[in-house]
Amino acid sequence: MNYIFSLTMSMMEGVQYTVGLFLITVLFSIPLGLALTLLRNSKNGVFRGVTGFYVWLMRGTPLLLQLFFFYFGLPNLPFVGQYLVLGRFEAACITFILNYAAYFCEIFRGGILSVDAGQYEAAQVLGFSKWQTNFKIVFPQMLKVCLPSISNECITLVKDTALITAISVTEILYFAKAAVNRDTNATAYIVAAVFYLIMTYGLTRLFRWLERKFHY
Amino acid sequence: MSMIEVKNLKKSFGGDIVLDGIDFRVEKGQTVSVIGPSGAGKSTMLRCLINLETADGGDICISGNYLMKDGHYVSDKQRRAVCARMGMVFQNFHLFPHLSVLKNLMLAPVNAKKLTHEEAHQKADALLKKVGLDGKQKAMPSELSGGQKQRVAIARALMMEPDLLLFDEPTSALDPQLTGEVLAVIQELARENMTMIVVTHEMGFAKGVSDKILFMGDHRIIEEGTPDEIFNHPKDARITEFVSKIL
Numbered sequence: 001m002n003y004i005f006s007l008t009m010s011m012m013e014g015v016q017y018t019v020g021l022f023l024i025t026v027l028f029s030i031p032l033g034l035a036l037t038l039l040r041n042s043k044n045g046v047f048r049g050v051t052g053f054y055v056w057l058m059r060g061t062p063l064l065l066q067l068f069f070f071y072f073g074l075p076n077l078p079f080v081g082q083y084l085v086l087g088r089f090e091a092a093c094i095t096f097i098l099n100y101a102a103y104f105c106e107i108f109r110g111g112i113l114s115v116d117a118g119q120y121e122a123a124q125v126l127g128f129s130k131w132q133t134n135f136k137i138v139f140p141q142m143l144k145v146c147l148p149s150i151s152n153e154c155i156t157l158v159k160d161t162a163l164i165t166a167i168s169v170t171e172i173l174y175f176a177k178a179a180v181n182r183d184t185n186a187t188a189y190i191v192a193a194v195f196y197l198i199m200t201y202g203l204t205r206l207f208r209w210l211e212r213k214f215h216y
Numbered sequence: 217m218s219m220i221e222v223k224n225l226k227k228s229f230g231g232d233i234v235l236d237g238i239d240f241r242v243e244k245g246q247t248v249s250v251i252g253p254s255g256a257g258k259s260t261m262l263r264c265l266i267n268l269e270t271a272d273g274g275d276i277c278i279s280g281n282y283l284m285k286d287g288h289y290v291s292d293k294q295r296r297a298v299c300a301r302m303g304m305v306f307q308n309f310h311l312f313p314h315l316s317v318l319k320n321l322m323l324a325p326v327n328a329k330k331l332t333h334e335e336a337h338q339k340a341d342a343l344l345k346k347v348g349l350d351g352k353q354k355a356m357p358s359e360l361s362g363g364q365k366q367r368v369a370i371a372r373a374l375m376m377e378p379d380l381l382l383f384d385e386p387t388s389a390l391d392p393q394l395t396g397e398v399l400a401v402i403q404e405l406a407r408e409n410m411t412m413i414v415v416t417h418e419m420g421f422a423k424g425v426s427d428k429i430l431f432m433g434d435h436r437i438i439e440e441g442t443p444d445e446i447f448n449h450p451k452d453a454r455i456t457e458f459v460s461k462i463l
Contacts, residue, residue, distance in 0.1 A: 121268055122310035126324035126376060127300050136323060140314045216314050216356050 007191045010175050015195070017089065017171040018161045022199075025096040025157060030150075032097065033104025038134075040109055051105065058102035063095070064163050070095045071167045092164040100157060107149045111142035144214045151207035155200050162196075172196070217280050219244045219380055219411045220265065225274035226287075227257075227264060234260045235271070236435040242380075242428075244279075245409035249422035251446075252432035253458055258415045261432070262382050265413070266302050267295055278302065279379060300328075303373030307385040309365040311357040317344070317368050318353040325375050336375070343371040347401050363394030367401055381405070383414040399425075419462055423447055431455050 036054070039047040058066070071091035074084035086094065115138050123133040162173040172195050179188035218241040227235040234257045242248050250258045263269040265276060265283075273287035282290055283298045290298070312320050321340035325331040331339060344350050347367040357365055366386055373381060383402065387395040399421050405412060406425050416422055422429055422443065429446040431439045431454075438452050439445075450456050 116310070118306060118308055118310035119312065122306065122312070124268065125266055125299065125302070125304040126372070127296065127328045128324065129327075132327050136327070137312055144314065214314075216358060 003185075004187065004191060007176075007179055007188050010179065011172050011188075011191060011195060014170055014172040014175045017164070017169050018158075018195075018199075021089070021092055021096060021161045021164065021169075021171070022154075022158055024093050025100050026154060028097045029100035030104055032101035034108055034139075036101060036105035037108040037112065040105060041112065055102045055105055058099050059106070063099050063160060064166060066099055067092065067095045067163060067167060088164070088167050088169045091167065092169055096157070096160070100153065103153055104150070107146050107153065108142060110149070111146035112138060114145045115141045140214075144216070147207060147211050147214060151203070151211075154203055154207070158199050158203065159196060218242060218277075219246070219279050220413070221275070221277040222265070223275040223277075225261065225264060225271055225276065227260060227269065227271045233435055235264070238274070238432075238437055240430055240437060240440060242411060242413060244379075244411055246427040247406040247410075247412045247414065247425055248428045248430060249426040250413060250415045250430045250432060251417070251419070251422055251458075252430075252438070256432040257435045258432050259384050262304075262384050262413065262415050266304050266382055267299050268304075300376070301379045302382060303376055303378035303380070304382045304384065305366070305369050305373055305386050307388050309357075309362075309369045309389070311365055311368055311372070313357050315357075316353065317349070317355050317357070317360070320357065320368060321372050321375050324372070328376070330376065339375060340371070343374050344368075346404075347371045348397070361394060362390045363397045366390065366398045370398075370401055370405075380411045380413070383412065383416070385415050385417065387416070387418055417462070419447075419459070431458075433458070 036051050040051040040055070042048060071086060071088065074086065074091075075081045077084060119137050119141065120133060123137050128137065161171060164171055165174040165177065168174065172192050176188040176192035180186060220242040222238055222240050225235050225238040226233075238257075238261055240248075250261070252258055260269055264271040265278075267283065270289075271284060271287075275285050276283040277285075278298050278301055281294070281298050281301075283295060284290070289295060312323070315323065318337070318340055321343065322333070322336040325336045325339070326333055341350070341353070344352060347370060349364060349367055349371070352360070352364065352368075357368070360368065370386075386402065387398050390398065395418065399418060402412070402414065402421075403425050414422075414426075424443075426443055428440060429443055430437050431446055431450075431452075433454050439450065439455060446455060447459060450459065
């Protein structure tokens with residue numbers, strides 16, 4: 001029991017990075033994803049092409065590879081590499097934001113497609129500007145449709161944060177792995193699993209509440 | 217000056233002609249019904265008037281201001297100004313499902329800075345009373361019957377104080393027992409001399425309420441006249457045939 005308690009305490013130190021990465025990623029990748037969606041749906045073919053390529057690139061390559069690229073790869077680029085040295089946590093945040101924005105872009109695009117064309121017509125004849133139509137009519141309806149997918153993505157994100165142990169950010173799994181190696185005892189993995197389960201359970205509840213709130 | 221004046225309006229989708237030179241006028245205070253078989257171009261014609269469809273040629277002039285002249289549209293800004301004088305009621309209501317009835321009414325005039333929040337609230341209450349839905353302010357659209365939804369949609373259009381109201385088959389999506397309550401509201405507006413163009417399949421309504429009827433077929437206006445002229449003394453055989461089928 002004392003062993004489990006001491007493991008828990010040591011992993012608590014890692015929680016700040018896990019939760020920090022989660023919050024920073026959610027906070028920035030959702031607005032970025034929304035902006036990408038607007039560009040992806042724009043009339044301008046260049047914007048559509050560039051965002052399409054971006055989504056293909058970020059969804060089509062492993063997150064772990066992207067993480068290695070941003071942390072280990074960038075500083076080795078010729079000429080500019082020396083200016084691109086990132087801290088471990090910074091590299092993790094940038095990678096996660098860019099990667100998750102691509103997924104959110106596609107989630108929002110699907111949501112916008114689900115909004116009935118009649119809504120745009122009603123907004124037009126009532127004199128709404130394009131921005132008013134988006135922010136007051138389209139996005140709220142899109143959000144309702146997207147919430148289950150956003151919830152799914154956020155739960156995946158919690159678990160994906162464990163990847164940053166590969167660039168030695170001292171998050172939960174980092175401590176668990178260290179404890180297992182040190183004590184040759186698998187208990188630490190189970191304690192870490194409980195940490196993740198608690199976080200994903202909280203998120204599940206939060207999104208269930210949000211879905212009820214956005215139901216109309 | 218006519219409230220609306222349309223000359224030689226033309227429109228095609230791809231190679232298919234939908235409107236083949238439409239001419240008509242509507243005077244202020246008139247209720248004009250547009251009837252005719254499906255596919256005649258009635259809805260497309262209405263949608264061209266309020267810029268939901270782009271016409272290919274002709275003139276559209278709303279109380280002296282051109283939306284389109286000789287096949288050329290005016291600037292975007294002028295288009296918005298001309299269309300702001302019109303309201304439209306759709307077959308499928310198109311209420312905003314995420315907003316309460318009250319917010320559905322208030323959003324447009326507040327957005328356009330036409331009314332303050334308080335003014336819009338008062339006006340919305342008054343209009344809901346007028347369409348017989350006082351007390352439904354907080355209801356969500358999903359909680360209303362089709363007839364109630366359409367009455368909310370009419371109130372929403374009236375919030376912007378249009379000079380001209382366009383109805384695109386306002387009762388076609390309703391169960392027969394619900395059409396009456398919607399038609400009664402439109403009839404009441406006709407009594408108040410609201411200028412209206414109503415595309416409809418309700419012959420009884422067209423006959424009873426209209427000052428003028430436009431009969432459309434084969435992408436043009438085949439005949440226009442008073443309800444008596446159209447229903448009792450039609451000149452064109454196609455009208456006789458259509459009326460005999462539907463009545």
